Amino acid sequence: MSSRRLRWGLIGFVLVVAGLLGLNLGFGNQPILGLDLQGGVSVILQSTDEASADDLLVVQDLIRDELETLGIAEPDVRVEGSNIVVDLPGVKDQAQALEAVDVAGIVSLRPVLACQAGVTPNDIDEEALVGAQALITTDGLQTCVVGPPGGTGEVFERGSAEAQINQLTNQWIVAVDLRSEGQQRWNSLAAECYSGAETCPTRQLAIVLDDIIQSAPTVNQPSFSTGVEISGAFTEDEVRSLARVLNRGAFPVGVEAQRVETVSATAGADSLRAVFIAGAFGLIATLLFLIAYYRSIAIIVISGLAVWGALVFSLSALVSQSTNYALSLAGITGIIVAIGVTVDSYLVLFERLKDEVRSGRSPRNSGPRSFASTWRTIVSADLVSIFASAILFWLSVGSVKGFALYLGLTTLCDLVVCWFFTRPATILFTRRVAVEQGNILGLGGSK
Amino acid sequence: MSEQPGTHTAEIAASGARRLFLGQTSIDFFGRRIIGAIVSSILLLVTVVSLFAQGLNLGIDFEGGTSWDVPANVFTVADADEVLTASSIDTEGSRIQLRDSDGGAFVKVQVRAISDAQARELSGQFAEVAGVSVDEINVNVVSASWGSDITNKAVRALVIFLIVVAIFISIRFEWRMAVAAILAMIHDVVISVGLYSLFGFIVTPATVIAFLTILGYSLYDTIVVFDRVRENETRFAGVRVGYGDVINVSMNQVMMRSANTSISSILPVVSLLIIGAGVLGASTLSEFAIALLIGMLTGTYSSVFVAAPTLATLKIWSEAWKRDGVAHITGQDLRTLVLGGSVSRRARSGESTTDSASQISGSSSAASVLQHEPRPRKKRRR
Numbered sequence: 001m002s003s004r005r006l007r008w009g010l011i012g013f014v015l016v017v018a019g020l021l022g023l024n025l026g027f028g029n030q031p032i033l034g035l036d037l038q039g040g041v042s043v044i045l046q047s048t049d050e051a052s053a054d055d056l057l058v059v060q061d062l063i064r065d066e067l068e069t070l071g072i073a074e075p076d077v078r079v080e081g082s083n084i085v086v087d088l089p090g091v092k093d094q095a096q097a098l099e100a101v102d103v104a105g106i107v108s109l110r111p112v113l114a115c116q117a118g119v120t121p122n123d124i125d126e127e128a129l130v131g132a133q134a135l136i137t138t139d140g141l142q143t144c145v146v147g148p149p150g151g152t153g154e155v156f157e158r159g160s161a162e163a164q165i166n167q168l169t170n171q172w173i174v175a176v177d178l179r180s181e182g183q184q185r186w187n188s189l190a191a192e193c194y195s196g197a198e199t200c201p202t203r204q205l206a207i208v209l210d211d212i213i214q215s216a217p218t219v220n221q222p223s224f225s226t227g228v229e230i231s232g233a234f235t236e237d238e239v240r241s242l243a244r245v246l247n248r249g250a251f252p253v254g255v256e257a258q259r260v261e262t263v264s265a266t267a268g269a270d271s272l273r274a275v276f277i278a279g280a281f282g283l284i285a286t287l288l289f290l291i292a293y294y295r296s297i298a299i300i301v302i303s304g305l306a307v308w309g310a311l312v313f314s315l316s317a318l319v320s321q322s323t324n325y326a327l328s329l330a331g332i333t334g335i336i337v338a339i340g341v342t343v344d345s346y347l348v349l350f351e352r353l354k355d356e357v358r359s360g361r362s363p364r365n366s367g368p369r370s371f372a373s374t375w376r377t378i379v380s381a382d383l384v385s386i387f388a389s390a391i392l393f394w395l396s397v398g399s400v401k402g403f404a405l406y407l408g409l410t411t412l413c414d415l416v417v418c419w420f421f422t423r424p425a426t427i428l429f430t431r432r433v434a435v436e437q438g439n440i441l442g443l444g445g446s447k
Numbered sequence: 448m449s450e451q452p453g454t455h456t457a458e459i460a461a462s463g464a465r466r467l468f469l470g471q472t473s474i475d476f477f478g479r480r481i482i483g484a485i486v487s488s489i490l491l492l493v494t495v496v497s498l499f500a501q502g503l504n505l506g507i508d509f510e511g512g513t514s515w516d517v518p519a520n521v522f523t524v525a526d527a528d529e530v531l532t533a534s535s536i537d538t539e540g541s542r543i544q545l546r547d548s549d550g551g552a553f554v555k556v557q558v559r560a561i562s563d564a565q566a567r568e569l570s571g572q573f574a575e576v577a578g579v580s581v582d583e584i585n586v587n588v589v590s591a592s593w594g595s596d597i598t599n600k601a602v603r604a605l606v607i608f609l610i611v612v613a614i615f616i617s618i619r620f621e622w623r624m625a626v627a628a629i630l631a632m633i634h635d636v637v638i639s640v641g642l643y644s645l646f647g648f649i650v651t652p653a654t655v656i657a658f659l660t661i662l663g664y665s666l667y668d669t670i671v672v673f674d675r676v677r678e679n680e681t682r683f684a685g686v687r688v689g690y691g692d693v694i695n696v697s698m699n700q701v702m703m704r705s706a707n708t709s710i711s712s713i714l715p716v717v718s719l720l721i722i723g724a725g726v727l728g729a730s731t732l733s734e735f736a737i738a739l740l741i742g743m744l745t746g747t748y749s750s751v752f753v754a755a756p757t758l759a760t761l762k763i764w765s766e767a768w769k770r771d772g773v774a775h776i777t778g779q780d781l782r783t784l785v786l787g788g789s790v791s792r793r794a795r796s797g798e799s800t801t802d803s804a805s806q807i808s809g810s811s812s813a814a815s816v817l818q819h820e821p822r823p824r825k826k827r828r829r
Binding site: 289 | 470508516582583584585586587588589590592593596597600601603604607608611612615616619620652653655656657659660662663664666667670671674675678700701703704707708710711712713714715716717718719721722723724732735739743786
């Protein structure tokens with residue numbers, strides 16, 4: 001291949017990488033940091049019963065809505081396998097965030113059998129209740145015995161519950177729409193309670209979430225057409241929280257937290273600083289070693305690593321912006337390990353070059369030959385790394401997934417840089433050396 | 448321009464380091480494979496004994512439970528103990544440690560699974576005693592099933608990965624290399640786990656990630672070495688050279704590269720360990736760095752001392768490499784092969800390539816091997 005073509009190819013590639021980096025920097029497009037680096041709350045949820053992929057997506061949307069109504073900015077909620085991962089970077093109020101994500105159960109509708117003030121469920125003999133359960137109310141003032149669930153929050157239209165002021169009574173109420181599929185079920189429950197049947201003697205229907213009675217309104221009409229209004233001596237806060245419970249009630253499956261991790265913002269910043277300083281030291285030490293060992297040809301490694309770094313930065317920025325996989329501590333560690341693997345491609349190449357030159361071949365001739373055999377080695381070895389990251393990405397959850405993504409990304413960058421940068425750079429370099437008959441690789445001139 | 452193989456011997460450097468640098472070493476790796484076998488056996492034995500005797504120090508991610516990192520300005524380990532006792536928490540299996548970090552010391556409190564309400568209450572109490580806001584305390588809650596869940600997932604990923612890698616290496620190289628590479632990889636992971644057990648390092652998800660990295664790194668390193676072995680294999684295929692000699696030549700040829708790769712991969716990890724974790728005190732980093740360091744060391748070691756001898760043993764059993772009565776090449780002859788073996792015949796176009804097959808008798812000498820016309824490269828890749 002002519003020097004001219006190689007040179008233009010090299011310049012072109014460097015320009016493309018520089019352009020990508022420039023665009024990213026210009027638009028302030030940086031890799032999004034994981035919450036172990038910027039602080040925040042991470043929760044991994046799992047459904048308590050068998051859940052289809054659709055069910056999980058519904059839960060994911062509901063959790064996102066819930067978090068957004070609470071004013072938590074940019075919640076990152078995603079389904080990974082059979083888990084739902086909620087990442088809340090930068091969240092300061094841990095308690096509030098945890099409560100918001102704490103979506104332990106499904107809202108159920110249960111007829112109230114009897115209520116007593118001033119006792120807790122512990123005071124009531126569970127054995128005596130057949131199919132019924134003693135539950136406490138939200139204010140903790142009374143305990144009611146409720147019958148088996150007659151329906152779930154799924155009878156209500158998703159997200160339709162809202163707090164309103166009744167124009168006539170000037171009281172806070174909750175209005176919620178019935179789904180057409182849920183109407184029949186709701187009405188049969190309502191009719192049962194309205195008539196004061198044996199199964200619902202108190203005429204109250206309890207709205208239960210997480211084994212706590214959120215509200216137990218009295219049913220005052222036997223059937224409802226499109227919507228339901230729940231009224232009572234409510235404060236605005238109570239009404240709003242009840243509306244939220246009803247909106248949340250449409251969870252198709254119950255979920256429970258498997259892992260909750262909170263990292264304070266200072267701890268995150270400390271880790272980030274430590275990994276940066278340590279990474280920089282490690283990189284400089286490696287480069288010094290390579291310069292000491294390989295002398296002038298080390299310029300190819302250094303510039304190659306710079307190009308690789310720019311490419312990794314740009315791609316990380318793009319990937320983390322578009323896929324929600326933030327760059328976590330695990331990901332950065334993966335990148336630091338990748339430095340070693342990337343440097344190795346140069347070592348394999350240079351050692352081969354040394355062999356060829358040492359055995360009497362001219363540098364000009366050795367360059368392309370060494371690259372050809374090195375390329376074969378690198379492709380085999382890098383493909384295994386790419387398989388590893390693809391399989392891990394596919395099968396794992398949470399931080400392992402992020403790590404796999406960045407490991408795969410850096411390995412891919414290694415291959416790209418190796419072909420588009422190292423190949424022309426090495427061939428051109430060895431041609432120059434060949435002309436000058438200079439000292440290459442510390443072996444002395446080849447005569 | 449052209450050099451006779453013989454001229455190299457005159458230039459052999461006197462010092463070992465210089466010979467290493469110039470690729471003139473002639474270490475009989477294959478002849479000393481028993482040393483590698485002994486070292487690995489001892490390490491594996493220690494691993495098994497340690498795993499049975501004390502097991503692994505599993506973090507809360509695998510056991511389930513709640514942990515807090517409370518800033519230790521005024522807060523002490525005794526305070527933590529007091530709060531736990533006052534809340535009548537079962538301290539069975541709980542762990543309280545004082546740890547240092549860049550942002551100041553903190554007390555790490557871990558307890559077995561408790562309810563969310565209890566956890567929240569304890570957070571408040573810790574904050575009150577420590578005189579900080581609740582936000583300053585890091586809390587981790589892990590359900591008891593989470594650990595087995597991710598372990599199962601990791602094992603499943605591992606099995607699929609092994610199958611894919613075995614198929615890949617079998618196609619690109621051959622099945623014996625796949626067996627040797629995977630054996631070396633398992634060796635590395637087992638020994639890394641063993642050292643974790645021996646020194647009682649805490650196993651966290653970060654450690655699992657690091658072990659997975661080790662796995663990839665070990666395979667990567669072995670494949671780079673095997674690529675050279677395969678190249679020499681075709682070069683020596685037509686001559687009466689034992690497979691052990693092919694391995695020896697390849698190992699000596701890749702030695703400098705292996706040494707340099709280890710140095711340049713390990714430097715960043717050592718920096719992570721010493722500067723990141725040691726000086727700046729980021730404890731998560733040390734979890735990664737220790738496992739990575741161990742893994743990289745064993746990974747480089749196993750490519751040369753486990754994977755290569757295993758491959759040689761498998762090969763010698765095969766029909767194609769049966770070399771009964773062929774002497775093992777060592778010393779100066781091996782050096783000549785190492786030096787000459789890395790260039791094809793064209794580079795030495797000046798030398799006379801008299802027919803060789805007739806010259807090779809019972810024991811092959813290095814010169815006769817080199818003078819043998821290399822078999823033409825196969826078009827089709829195996």
